[in-house]
Amino acid sequence: MPGAVEYLNFDANFFGNIAVTITPWKFEIGGVETLAFCIDQDTSAVYHVNYGATPVVPSQAIMGLYETNYKYVLNNGVYNADKAAAFQLALWELKDDQSFTNPTGNMVLPLTGGLNPGNDALAADAYAMLADALNYHGLGGSYLYTEYTAAGTQSLMGVSAVPEADTWAMMAVGLGLVGLIGRRKSEKSEKFA
Structure with missing residues (x-):
């Protein structure tokens, strides 16, 4: 898996926690590497399972997130861990209630007060990515979407370029x-x- 980024803020809520370690998954399927993000936030990860792959059509907002910001996660094959962490947070929030500031939601991400270096910049990036996704009104077409599922573990989403x-x-x-x-x-x- 790619490098992890840790976020900690006493005013945050990540499905009942004030901290989260954000680690996208990297699969190798038939010799081809795929980067995948968790879309099943409140399920623990089981690392040694067999995933099945299914082509999917994502929601407009999730398509908007990929269309507007995935290029910053993997830029010409170069992986950016901080952008990937912000992307993961935005993806989780799109699946939650689409508002980082809703205190009754399962996920609350303050813009300030992050305790680890770079946490506030990561939060700002996540907010910007969420706004891009919600304001996207295009038809997509840059990516083919695949959902990876296995019993008892997180569901993941990966894309391949069209x-x-x-x-x-x-x-x-x-x-x-x-x-x-x-x-x-x-x-x-x-x-x-």
Whole structure:
């Protein structure tokens, strides 16, 4: 798993706790590594289980979070642990009540008073990511979403990038050229037969 980030604030509430260790999961499936975030906040993690993968269509808000901020978690393959922690907090809050300041919710995240270095900056990032997600009105399309589930442990969500339109166009041109070359070869073979 990627590096963990610890957040501690006496005025915080993370499903009954004043502190949380935020650690995204990293799977290796068929030789391909996938970064996944917990979407089942109040279930403990069991690390040695077999996960099943199911394609899903997430809510508009969760899609908005990925579309607007996932690029900061993995920027050209470079992992940013602080951005990943803020992303995880925003994702949990989207599944909770979509407000970090609601004292009756399961999750309350103060903007100040974090006791570990960087905690307040992490909270500010989480607030900004939550606002981006809630204000997103696009159609998505940058990612394919997969939910990973196993009995008795957290449910997780991972994404894989959808190829850009120009990538599809180049692939179509390449296939067309292969077909053209194959056709020309078959015509030459018929003349000499």
